[in-house]
Every structure is written in C-alpha cells, then in structure tokens.
Amino acid sequence: MAPQRKLDLDPEVVRTARRLAARAAEPIIEMARTHTTVSVERALLRLAGLSGADGEGRPWANHLADAVRDQVGLEHGVALPVWDALARGPYGSLAHLAREAARGRVKFRLPAGSDAATATDAARKAARSGITRIDRRRAERDRMLRDTGDPAQPWIYLIVATGDIYEDIPQAQAAAREGADVVAVIRSTGQSLLDFVPEGPTREGYAGTYATQDNFRLMRAALDDVSRELGRYVRLTNYASGLCMPEIATLAGLERLDMMLNDCMYGIIFRDINPRRTFVDQRFSRQIHARAGIVINTGEDNYLTTADAVDAAHTVVASQLLNERFGHEAGLTDAQLGLGHAFEINPAVPQSFRLELAHAQLVRELFPDAPLKYMPPTKHMTGNIFAGYLLDAFFNLAGVMTGQSIILIGMMTEGIHTPWLSDRDLALENVRYVRDACGGLADDFVPRPDGFVAQRARQVLGETVELLDKVAGDGMLTAIAEGTFGVTRRPADGGKGLDGVVERAPGYLNPAIEILDAEDPHGARPGAHAEQEVPA
Numbered sequence: 001m002a003p004q005r006k007l008d009l010d011p012e013v014v015r016t017a018r019r020l021a022a023r024a025a026e027p028i029i030e031m032a033r034t035h036t037t038v039s040v041e042r043a044l045l046r047l048a049g050l051s052g053a054d055g056e057g058r059p060w061a062n063h064l065a066d067a068v069r070d071q072v073g074l075e076h077g078v079a080l081p082v083w084d085a086l087a088r089g090p091y092g093s094l095a096h097l098a099r100e101a102a103r104g105r106v107k108f109r110l111p112a113g114s115d116a117a118t119a120t121d122a123a124r125k126a127a128r129s130g131i132t133r134i135d136r137r138r139a140e141r142d143r144m145l146r147d148t149g150d151p152a153q154p155w156i157y158l159i160v161a162t163g164d165i166y167e168d169i170p171q172a173q174a175a176a177r178e179g180a181d182v183v184a185v186i187r188s189t190g191q192s193l194l195d196f197v198p199e200g201p202t203r204e205g206y207a208g209t210y211a212t213q214d215n216f217r218l219m220r221a222a223l224d225d226v227s228r229e230l231g232r233y234v235r236l237t238n239y240a241s242g243l244c245m246p247e248i249a250t251l252a253g254l255e256r257l258d259m260m261l262n263d264c265m266y267g268i269i270f271r272d273i274n275p276r277r278t279f280v281d282q283r284f285s286r287q288i289h290a291r292a293g294i295v296i297n298t299g300e301d302n303y304l305t306t307a308d309a310v311d312a313a314h315t316v317v318a319s320q321l322l323n324e325r326f327g328h329e330a331g332l333t334d335a336q337l338g339l340g341h342a343f344e345i346n347p348a349v350p351q352s353f354r355l356e357l358a359h360a361q362l363v364r365e366l367f368p369d370a371p372l373k374y375m376p377p378t379k380h381m382t383g384n385i386f387a388g389y390l391l392d393a394f395f396n397l398a399g400v401m402t403g404q405s406i407i408l409i410g411m412m413t414e415g416i417h418t419p420w421l422s423d424r425d426l427a428l429e430n431v432r433y434v435r436d437a438c439g440g441l442a443d444d445f446v447p448r449p450d451g452f453v454a455q456r457a458r459q460v461l462g463e464t465v466e467l468l469d470k471v472a473g474d475g476m477l478t479a480i481a482e483g484t485f486g487v488t489r490r491p492a493d494g495g496k497g498l499d500g501v502v503e504r505a506p507g508y509l510n511p512a513i514e515i516l517d518a519e520d521p522h523g524a525r526p527g528a529h530a531e532q533e534v535p536a
Contacts, residue, residue, distance in 0.1 A: 020465065021325045038074065039281055048130055052095060053199040080123070081110060086122065094126075120511075124511040137254065157406050168219065175428075177226065179432055188211075211239060216238065220255055239260065240289070243277070262286065263323065264322060269490060273495055275490060275491075276501050289332065298319070309359075318468050322476070324339065340372075340374075343395040357445075357447075360401075361447070366461075403442040480492070
C-alpha cells in the first residue's frame with residue numbers, strides 16, 4: 001500500500017519537477033545510447049561465460065577486449081570481431097581465444113557479408129545464454145522468498161567488511177540471527193578505481209572485501225543457509241560503481257545478489273570517475289539490474305557529508321528525481337528504486353528533528369512505491385557515544401514515523417574506529433526497540449497542513465524545481481562541473497576512465513544491449529515511465 005499523502009504538495013509542482021528531471025536527463029541518455037565503454041564490452045564477454053585471469057591476476061575479459069581494441073577498435077563492439085575469430089578457429093572456447101589473444105596469436109577483423117551474419121548469430125546466442133542464466137537466478141530468488149518468507153519493512157540493513165570473505169561469512173550470518181534483513185559487504189577501499197574485476201575468493205581487502213564473482217557466490221550461499229534457518233529471506237548487497245560498474249552488475253545478476261549500490265553521480269563526485277564514462281556504464285548496469293530483479297540503492301546521502309544538510313536538501317531531491325528518470329529509462333520499476341537520503345542535519349540546529357522529519361516525509365511522498373534507503377547520522381557523530389546512541393535512536397524514530405523502507409543501522413562509535421561486534425549488537429537493539437515500540441506510528445503522524453514540517457517540505461520541493469530548471473537549461477555535465485551536487489566540481493573531460501569511452505560506429509553490435517532494449521521483464525516497454533507522476 002502506498003504511503004498516505006500528508007504534506008499537501010501541489011501535484012502540478014511535482015509534475016513540473018519530473019518533467020524538468022526528464023529534460024535534464026535526456027541528453028545524457030542519448031549519449032549513453034550512442035557510446036560504449038571498455039567495461040560494457042567486457043561485461044558482454046562475462047555474460048557469455050568468460051571468467052578467470054592470468055597468473056598475475058589480469059582477467060581474460062580484459063585481455064580479450066584490449067586485443068580487439070588494439071587491432072580494430074571498439075567502435076563496432078567486441079561481439080563481431082570475437083565471434084568471427086571463434087568461427088574461423090581453431091579456438092574451442094572464449095577462454096581459449098582470450099589466452100591466445102593475450103599471447104598475441106589472434107588476428108581480429110571486422111567481418112562482412114555472410115561472415116558477419118555468422119558472427120552476429122553466434123554472439124546473440126552467447127548473450128542470450130547469459131541473460132537466461134540471470135533469469136534463472138531471479139526465479140530462484142522468487143522461490144526462496146516464497147519458501148522462507150519476506151520480512152516486513154522497514155528492513156534493517158547492516159554492513160560487514162573485514163577484508164576476508166571467510167571472516168565476513170560468519171559475521172553476516174550472526175548479523176542475520178540478530179535481526180539484520182539486508183547484509184551489505186563493503187568493497188575494499190579503492191576497488192572502484194580498478195579497471196578490472198579481481199578473480200577468486202579474496203582474503204586481503206582494505207577496509208572492505210573485494211567484489212568478485214566467487215565472493216558473491218560464497219556469501220549468497222551462506223545467506224541462503226541462514227535464511228532457511230531463520231524462516232525469512234536475508235538480502236545481499238554489494239557495489240556496482242566505479243570503472244567496472246557494468247561487469248560487477250553482470251556478476252551480481254549471475255550470482256543472485258538482491259541489491260546493488262548504483263548511483264548516477266556518486267562515482268563522479270566522490271571517486272573522480274569521468275562523468276561520460278559513468279553515465280554510459282550506468283545505463284548498461286541498470287538494464288542488467290532491471291532484468292535481474294535487483295534493487296538499486298542510490299547515494300544522495302553522501303552529498304550531505306560534504307554539503308550542509310539544510311542548505312543542500314533540495315540537491316538531494318533533485319538527484320533522486322534524476323536517478324528515478326535514468327532508472328525508469330533503463331527498465332527499472334519503482335519497486336527497484338532504493339533512493340537514498342540521510343539524517344545528517346547538525347543536531348545543534350534549532351528544530352533539527354522537525355527539519356529531518358520534513359525532508360524524510362517529502363522523499364517518502366514523492367516516491368511512494370520506492371524502497372527508500374535511509375542513512376544514519378555520521379557527519380555530526382562527535383565521539384560522545386551516549387549522545388551518538390541517542391542521535392541514532394532519533395534517526396530510527398524518524399525512519400519509522402515517515403515510513404522509510406530500508407534503515408541502515410547507526411553506530412554509536414561512528415567515526416572513532418571500525419565498530420566492535422558489541423557495538424553492532426547495541427545498534428541492532430536500538431533499532432529493534434524503536435521499530436517494535438513505534439511500528440504503526442507512521443499511520444498517526446500527520447503534520448498540520450500549515451505547520452513547520454509541511455511548510456519546510458514545500459519549500460524544499462520549490463527549491464528543487466528551481467534547481468532542476470537550471471540543470472535542464474545548462475546541461476547536467478555543466479551542473480556537475482560547477483559543483484552543484486555534493487559541492488565538488490567535476491569537469492566533463494576530467495577524471496578517470498575517459499579513455500575507455502568510445503562513440504559507437506554504424507553497425508555497432510552488442511547483443512546483450514539488443515536483448516535488454518527489446519525485452520522488459522516487467523511487462524512494460526522500457527522507458528515507459530518517463531512522465532510518471534505522484535497521484536494528484
């Protein structure tokens with residue numbers, strides 16, 4: 001059931017905001033449809049079954065894509081040159097071809113005529129096989145949800161991050177037994193800047209654990225075991241961002257992850273990934289997420305770690321509307337849009353809790369069917385653990401009062417050290433108490449139409465419209481270069497990964513994109529939600 005509308009928002013203002021977001025997004029969508037990247041091409045190879053790495057850890061997918069790029073370029077995609085080479089032989093598999101290409105023993109070409117038709121047919125069959133595997137994993141999730149049960153929202157979201165997958169597993173299972181509904185495995189620091197996906201189970205991460213296909217598989221199996229034990233499905237989250245966003249999204253679909261951090265601007269602003277690279281990679285990754293039934297989590301909460309949470313509240317909402325538009329165009333439904341926001345107002349600000357309620361309720365009403373992810377206070381955690389624990393309780397209360405869908409537990413020792421397990425247990429106790437004691441409070445919380453909360457929400461929405469009008473006029477790339485979101489300035493031709501962006505030539509072929517563009521697993525034409533509105 002959609003949340004009750006309580007803020008007396010003007011439906012026409014809401015419609016205007018969405019129209020402006022769609023207008024601002026359109027040139028970016030067009031760019032994504034007319035360009036490819038090295039990671040998009042490698043994702044196709046992984047979807048077709050290519051895995052593994054050489055003795056130094058460099059993936060065969062990188063070797064094969066690089067060899068094609070060096071010889072014939074990526075303007076036509078890797079599909080035609082690779083499957084043409086396979087057809088001409090004598091290579092028994094993609095892995096064999098990749099090993100020989102790494103040794104410089106393969107001559108690639110752009111086939112024509114019947115040879116091109118043969119390569120096209122083979123590439124399409126390979127892509128179809130990979131997408132069928134993703135479809136089967138999605139059906140598996142549906143069966144698990146029926147068999148084990150789906151926990152009621154708000155889901156409690158908890159992080160594990162030891163660096164060692166074999167240490168993460170028992171911690172994740174213990175967290176589930178203590179009440180966690182979603183387990184997120186934080187990635188090793190800096191992985192988003194690697195232009196390759198590490199291989200195999202890993203035991204030496206830095207402030208996190210590497211995102212690899214084997215790590216995904218191991219953790220999903222462990223959480224399946226504990227889901228059956230507990231009689232409720234425990235969801236698994238990782239991160240599809242950075243220079244390998246499309247590949248990690250593909251591996252997540254193949255290994256049945258349930259949520260992926262996947263924001264339209266996070267990598268640009270906070271990791272200095274080139275904007276063009278990010279937007280092209282984002283579209284493919286979201287198409288995969290849509291097909292796999294994965295919920296994306298966006299990163300607007302991060303803006304408030306660098307900008308003031310009151311002054312910049314409208315930038316959060318503007319970004320959410322842009323993320324919504326990009327997500328819909330790629331085939332994601334509202335039920336897959338885990339839009340992010342955060343409880344980050346300085347508690348010393350007068351009326352800070354009422355401001356937090358206004359912001360949270362505004363987001364809830366703008367996106368009534370989205371599984372919103374609400375992030376706890378971090379910026380103003382001072383080291384006073386008693387004040388921190390109280391602030392987390394206020395955060396949990398705000399989440400329950402405004403009907404948030406996913407609540408990440410706040411740690412009283414945030415910013416002091418990597419939390420002890422005892423800290424995590426106390427944090428879980430805090431959120432469990434508030435959720436159980438105040439579970440139906442959202443039904444009773446109805447701000448006065450002319451009161452502080454409603455007026456503040458309408459003010460933020462008005463500022464959002466003004467900002468989106470400017471972004472639509474100037475262009476998103478210009479807005480990002482000017483530091484509109486998260487303060488940080490990121491020029492369109494700066495950052496990491498621009499050299500991996502390629503404009504598609506006539507005749508470009510990526511059969512995975514063909515399939516994902518043509519088929520929507522949700523039963524509606526992709527992009528059909530462009531003008532979706534909050535009901536009047």
